[in-house]
Amino acid sequence: MVPRSAHQDPNADQVVQLDAAGLHYRQLNELVRATVAGGMRKIKLLNVHGQRYIGTGLDLAVDIEVFGTPGNDLGAFMRGSRILVHGNVQDGCGNTMDDGYITVEGRAGDILGLAARGGKIFVRDNVGYRTGIHMKEYQEKCPIVVIGGTAQDFLGEYMAGGIIVLLGLNLDSGEFHQCRFVGTGMHGGAVYIRGQMRETQLGKEVGVQELSPEDKELLRGLIMEFSGHFGYNGDEILSGTFIKLIPRHLRPYGRLYAY
Amino acid sequence: MKNIEQWNNPYNEDKVIAACGLFGIMDTSGRAFSGQDVVKGITNMHDRSNGLGGGFAAYGIYPDCSDHYAFHVMYLTPRAREETEAFFTTSFRLASSQELPTRKTKNIVDPPLMVRYFIPPDGARNMDFVDDDCVTRTVMHINYCIEGAFVFSSGKNMGVFKGVGYPEDIANFFRLDEYCGYMWVAHGRFPTNTPGWWGGAHPFNILDWTVVHNGEISSYGINRRFLEMYGYRCTMQTDTEVVAYAVDLLVRKHHLPIEVAARVMAPPFWEEMQRQSDKERALNMALRQTYGSLLMNGPFTVIVAHQGEMMGLGDRIRLRPLTAATKDDLVFLSSEESAIRLVCPELDRVWTPMGGEPVIARLKEKREQEAMAAVRSTA
Numbered sequence: 001m002v003p004r005s006a007h008q009d010p011n012a013d014q015v016v017q018l019d020a021a022g023l024h025y026r027q028l029n030e031l032v033r034a035t036v037a038g039g040m041r042k043i044k045l046l047n048v049h050g051q052r053y054i055g056t057g058l059d060l061a062v063d064i065e066v067f068g069t070p071g072n073d074l075g076a077f078m079r080g081s082r083i084l085v086h087g088n089v090q091d092g093c094g095n096t097m098d099d100g101y102i103t104v105e106g107r108a109g110d111i112l113g114l115a116a117r118g119g120k121i122f123v124r125d126n127v128g129y130r131t132g133i134h135m136k137e138y139q140e141k142c143p144i145v146v147i148g149g150t151a152q153d154f155l156g157e158y159m160a161g162g163i164i165v166l167l168g169l170n171l172d173s174g175e176f177h178q179c180r181f182v183g184t185g186m187h188g189g190a191v192y193i194r195g196q197m198r199e200t201q202l203g204k205e206v207g208v209q210e211l212s213p214e215d216k217e218l219l220r221g222l223i224m225e226f227s228g229h230f231g232y233n234g235d236e237i238l239s240g241t242f243i244k245l246i247p248r249h250l251r252p253y254g255r256l257y258a259y
Numbered sequence: 260m261k262n263i264e265q266w267n268n269p270y271n272e273d274k275v276i277a278a279c280g281l282f283g284i285m286d287t288s289g290r291a292f293s294g295q296d297v298v299k300g301i302t303n304m305h306d307r308s309n310g311l312g313g314g315f316a317a318y319g320i321y322p323d324c325s326d327h328y329a330f331h332v333m334y335l336t337p338r339a340r341e342e343t344e345a346f347f348t349t350s351f352r353l354a355s356s357q358e359l360p361t362r363k364t365k366n367i368v369d370p371p372l373m374v375r376y377f378i379p380p381d382g383a384r385n386m387d388f389v390d391d392d393c394v395t396r397t398v399m400h401i402n403y404c405i406e407g408a409f410v411f412s413s414g415k416n417m418g419v420f421k422g423v424g425y426p427e428d429i430a431n432f433f434r435l436d437e438y439c440g441y442m443w444v445a446h447g448r449f450p451t452n453t454p455g456w457w458g459g460a461h462p463f464n465i466l467d468w469t470v471v472h473n474g475e476i477s478s479y480g481i482n483r484r485f486l487e488m489y490g491y492r493c494t495m496q497t498d499t500e501v502v503a504y505a506v507d508l509l510v511r512k513h514h515l516p517i518e519v520a521a522r523v524m525a526p527p528f529w530e531e532m533q534r535q536s537d538k539e540r541a542l543n544m545a546l547r548q549t550y551g552s553l554l555m556n557g558p559f560t561v562i563v564a565h566q567g568e569m570m571g572l573g574d575r576i577r578l579r580p581l582t583a584a585t586k587d588d589l590v591f592l593s594s595e596e597s598a599i600r601l602v603c604p605e606l607d608r609v610w611t612p613m614g615g616e617p618v619i620a621r622l623k624e625k626r627e628q629e630a631m632a633a634v635r636s637t638a
Contacts, residue, residue: 050303109611152577154576
């Protein structure tokens, strides 16, 4: 085991191991920032047990590999770093992420990618409630969330932009997704669903569309990338049936507040 | 605590708003284990509480007098103790009583006196045996008529240990490492606009029911009016109270299974009921018509426990977190998965229930008893 204190090695390719056992999140995140200030760009965090806000407050791109279960708001406000998690993440992963890359070899809690403004999040298994809530996009900044498993209710609620891909790989053939109120209040962006979903599961603000050639091209890229991370067969996934959910109108609650 | 309102709600809010941390472990085989793991779990969620409340419920900790009602009573003044003990001795023949063993703890500031009393089943002076309603009346009398006294718990073979402070300090103060029980529930409180007081910490208790909760219930007023018709006095301005009384009414008095009580408090939506089977819809409609005022509105997650059962339940659109996990005979409930992983890194199963979907851990032989009862009833 590497001793607790990080040995400062100016070589940027050097991978530093930090032991998170017993550290409060403030201590751990300060240790990470100090390590980065010391010139390191690749960090392994061991024995992580619920420390929050890991990967935030870094103004240069860092590669962080997390062993254990990180706490809420992993990678919140992240600007370009890359996080790989060997395990599950909790609520608020990718909260208001501006840019960067989060790969989760496990499941995610609620509000994954809340209000994200860019970057990519790949989750191998299931996700919780309100995944992608309030995601938004602007010019070339378009956040992307790709989920291998299925989701719980309010997927894509109030989305103003960005892309969510729900693959349902762990559903049996013929089994439906169970999430309800999908796309409630959605007024931008797109949700791609692989597998079956009933009309009654969709929010009133969402319309269903067939895939255009551009959609297929976009999905191919994302699914190949997803498969690369988790060792799936991309073509097999692509052979499934997909639908696209898009907002019916730009201001679904337009008349609700202003008359 | 005569002027309990003043203690509970000095600023006279319509409800106490609080975010919190919940943690619970049950060994469904009934094997007793020390409180260390539950303390480790709730401590890992230190940032979910703000030091104004911490508490634990422990089941199976008084095995050698398991049929005795164990009263844990808090006293702010010696007079409160005299008055309460005078009241006790007129109503009951106490088997034994002693001050709760405590340990000087840095962050626990001028703790009240804590005393426990054991009442044997035949310990009633004016009745042939002590029953639940008699104990409930006793608790209500002490809590609302004796100044400076407050009952923390009054169930059989269980106890509540709580107060102002972080849970890890409360656990150290009450020496929880010296107790063993088959089921532990812990809570770290984060009251936002009311100062903590020892009686206001969670778990909330009535008989052997304990409730810890994270969130707030905006339907508190409606729930309270309904419950007060059945003799429950609601003074804590917090959902913990109405949840405890609701399950006591539904399960103990109306003999509904705890799953049905969960469906009363967090029922399916009307539009969803239309799509259910006739049998399912009929039950849900009947529950809504009968117990409509016990629907709990607002974001909440609760862990409700009583002898042999622990239930985790979140509101219908899951606005507060709840993670469940199992490992062999152990069942875990927590506000965060990482707290479970710290206590038990390798898990058989970990999942997040849908909103309104209860996670129920039940003692094995209790399940066998019910199976036997079911067989008998159909034979």
